Amino acid sequence: MGSVMSLSCSKRKATSQDVESSNESRKRRKTCSETDDDADDEYCRLIPSLPDELSIQILARLPRICYSSVRLVSRRWRSAVSTSEVYSLRKELGRTEEWLYVLTKGQEDKLLWYALDPVSTIWQRLPPMPVVVYEEESRKSSYGLWDMVSPSFRVTEFVRSLFARKDSSEQMPFCGCAIGAVDGCLYVLGGLSRSQTVSCVWRFDPIFNSWSEVSSMLASRAYSKTGVLNKKLYVVGGVDRGRGGLSPLQSAEVYDPSTDAWSEVPSMPFSKAQVLPNAFLADLLKPIATGMTCYNGRLCVPQSLYSWPFFVDVGGEVYDPETNLWVEMPSGMGEGWPARQAGTKLSVVVDGELYAFDPSSSMENGKIKVYDQKEDTWKVVIGEVPIYDLTDSESPYLLAGFHGKLHFITRDPNRNVTVLRADVPNIPVSSPSSSSSSVSGSRSLSEKANAPDKSDTVIWKLIATKDFGAAELVSCQVIDI
Incomplete structure (x- = not known):
């Protein structure tokens, strides 16, 4: 295979009169065939003697489980299965896998x-979710009194690094994060970090096999519910930390992966929570979304009233993206929705x-x-x-x-x-x-x-x-x- 590949990789002609050029060409061909790692590998074909268009057709028909091994063959093979071209072709061929x-x-x-x-x-x-590591952290002990009284740019850099560490560390979700999947990617949204709710969103792309941070939610929230309609990711409810502890949220928002942008959705009305018999119960029991499922093109959100650790089912709400309105969930659907531990559905x-x-x-x-x-x-x-x-x-x-x-x-x-x-x-x-x-x-x-x-x-x-x-x-x- 190496000899065939070397022929396809060679782009320079050698003559008997030009010995130096011939030697250089042979070295280049040898490097391409043996390591496939230097700059000339861009001239190599994915599969020797086959056009790359046909090679892509072959790769698209392989089971996804093979791609981890394909990435180890060469840089070109790794690049080929790390682009949307192969996955778009898999969809056209009906070869996608769940x-x-x-x-x-x-x-x-x-x-x-x-x-x-x-x-x-x-x-x-x-791959593990990103862990924020800062160069300033390793040099923290080297900062002393002399550093603090050094020229102003040093002080500015130091102060900026302190704020950067604080902001970035608080972006890492540790618990209470919501999970969603849309457009072939995983999303981890919000959560609690250092006892504070956060709005950050991390995305895992299976094509690149890597994590990246995308636009943050409009609101900080933990234990929220997610659903997908029309290739958009909806996030509803959850809790936020206020002065009195965790407070339920009625707000909702939607993420469009094609634009990496969030937009507001009308807040849930919690209609049944408004008919409590007295103000004491209204103050004691807080409405909260305890589940969400996309059913018949709408968001079905069962709800409960809770005062930890007690939960009382109160039906739910249904959101229709076409009318952009919430309506009360059918009584049988909401009242009979089975609840597991902590009242969630x-x-x-x-x-x-x-x-x-x-x-x-x-x-x-x-x-x-x-x-x-x-x-x-x-x-x-x-x-x-x-x-x-x-x-x-x-x-x-x-x-x-x-x-x-x-x-x-x-x-x-x-x-x-x-x-x-x-x-x-x-x-x-x-x-x-x-x-x-x-x-x-x-x-x-x-x-x-x-x-x-x-x-x-x-x-x-x-x-x-x-x-x-x-x-x-x-x-x-x-x-x-």
Whole structure:
């Protein structure tokens, strides 16, 4: 391959009379074939004897899991799979792949991302989120009294570095950050840093395999809810730190990745919170958004009234981007939306259906419900969900939808993070089915219940598992590129 590549890389003609030129040409060809690392590698083709246009067609057809190895072949190959050209072609060819991205929180609230290819069942660890490091920090001890009385430019530089360190360190989200995914990228928004809410936004681009900071939100917020409509990322609610502690937010905003700009969205009215019987309750119970799901082209935001640690469900609001208005959520949808720990609502839309997880009163299992829009009610479609993680973690279980199936992320008895797929039979939504579940290759979890018909049995198939140590689950997103 090296000899063929050297022929394609050589651009200078040598003659028998010009020995020096011939030697130089041979050195150049040798360098190109052996290392592919000097400036002349721009003349090399991606695949010898093939036009680069055809090589790009081949790379676009490779599974995404291969791209980590492709990047190691040469600088040109790494560059080829780090541009939008290959991914745009993958979309045209119908070769895009849905990957699951899981966010975990380890010691000292350190956030770590992992990506799962559900086809190969291979996990990949994403580059860590940026950690701000300053040169001034390493030289801090060298600043003394003499430095402070040195010429004015030194004092100005020192003061500026102090403020820069403070501002930048407060941009790093440690907990309470919101997670979103739009236009093929992951977003980490806001959170709490040094007991203060922040407005910073970090974006991970799988094409470049790197993090970058984008425009900050209009408001500082933590524990906000996110959703995507029309390729725009909406952020709703959350809390902000005021003089009296954390205060719920009713504000909302939307991010357009094509312009890297935020714009305001009308604040949530919290209509049901306005009908409290007396001023005392109104002052004690604060309205807060406890979930959000994009359903039928609108933002569905269930809400609660809370005075820590008590939560009272009060329905919710629905935002329509076409009218730019909030309306009260249908009563059955809001009042029946299952709530998990801390009053939050866990839901996902799969194949146009809105599913929610109900942990029920038992600590050993839960249920999956689906929303029947015609009857405005929630109905059980999976009677038992295998729950093993009984710890008081932030998110002991997550829901995700990809490959047209509902997936449940939790921990197995060995404390490994496990991704399970629910193979749900074609049960009409209007059917009041309460089907039992079993894990593929293990014993049935429905031993306590009556045996259902085989057509109603839901099989939980193990997709992948991984040992994340003591790290807790925080959130997950699905990206299709």
